[in-house]
Amino acid sequence: DSGVTQTPKHLITATGQRVTLRCSPRSGDLSVYWYQQSLDQGLQFLIQYYNGEERAKGNILERFSAQQFPDLHSELNLSSLELGDSALYFCASSSSGDHTDTQYFGPGTRLTVL
Amino acid sequence: AQSVTQPDIHITVSEGASLELRCNYSYGATPYLFWYVQSPGQGLQLLLKYFSGDTLVQGIKGFEAEFKRSQSSFNLRKPSVHWSDAAEYFCAVGPTGFQKLVFGTGTRLLVSP
Numbered sequence: 001d002s003g004v005t006q007t008p009k010h011l012i013t014a015t016g017q018r019v020t021l022r023c024s025p026r027s028g029d030l031s032v033y034w035y036q037q038s039l040d041q042g043l044q045f046l047i048q049y050y051n052g053e054e055r056a057k058g059n060i061l062e063r064f065s066a067q068q069f070p071d072l073h074s075e076l077n078l079s080s081l082e083l084g085d086s087a088l089y090f091c092a093s094s095s096s097g098d099h100t101d102t103q104y105f106g107p108g109t110r111l112t113v114l
Numbered sequence: 115a116q117s118v119t120q121p122d123i124h125i126t127v128s129e130g131a132s133l134e135l136r137c138n139y140s141y142g143a144t145p146y147l148f149w150y151v152q153s154p155g156q157g158l159q160l161l162l163k164y165f166s167g168d169t170l171v172q173g174i175k176g177f178e179a180e181f182k183r184s185q186s187s188f189n190l191r192k193p194s195v196h197w198s199d200a201a202e203y204f205c206a207v208g209p210t211g212f213q214k215l216v217f218g219t220g221t222r223l224l225v226s227p
Binding site for chain 2: 002035042043045048058099100102104105107
């Protein structure tokens with residue numbers, strides 16, 4: 001158990017809908033990262049937050065957005081969902097967000113878009 | 115742009131045999147390199163990482179990896195595989211100063227009795 005929690009574990013929804021994925025980082029960690037793992041794209045970095053502020057952005061679609069709240073939990077919002085958004089979404093956290101930090105991954109949220 | 119290649123999609127190893135998983139990276143400067151393992155239904159767990167210094171890095175669960183700059187490689191090794199090592203293994207590179215890990219496509223390890 002990494003100490004990173006993600007809810008829900010599974011999510012099934014329809015095209016065009018909007019969903020919110022939630023992540024609670026390890027106690028004391030200030031930085032949160034979101035990754036998408038799909039069969040065709042592999043594991044891809046989406047976005048990083050540090051202490052409430054966006055720090056780095058990867059291949060995140062404009063339909064997707066994220067935020068980190070004052071209590072340091074983070075939410076990833078996915079809107080206008082398409083079939084291709086079906087994937088496993090991971091959250092990770094690290095203590096300071098420095099490049100030498102270890103990222104601890106949560107168990108993921110499996111999103112299925114029908 | 116940085117990239118990571120894991121040329122083996124699947125590898126089958128007999129229990130007790132040695133293991134080597136290949137990883138090649140492309141990055142202009144000195145990379146930060148990582149190996150993660152993903153067990154079925156689980157998140158990713160860090161096995162080891164290389165930032166600088168000794169090119170042979172020891173990790174958890176008896177794994178080690180060797181950084182070879184001349185070959186742009188960071189292969190993962192284990193002298194004796196256990197059935198519980200069956201999982202998917204990801205090599206990743208992180209550019210200096212950032213935490214945007216770039217992952218390879220993964221190698222699925224199967225362990226036969």
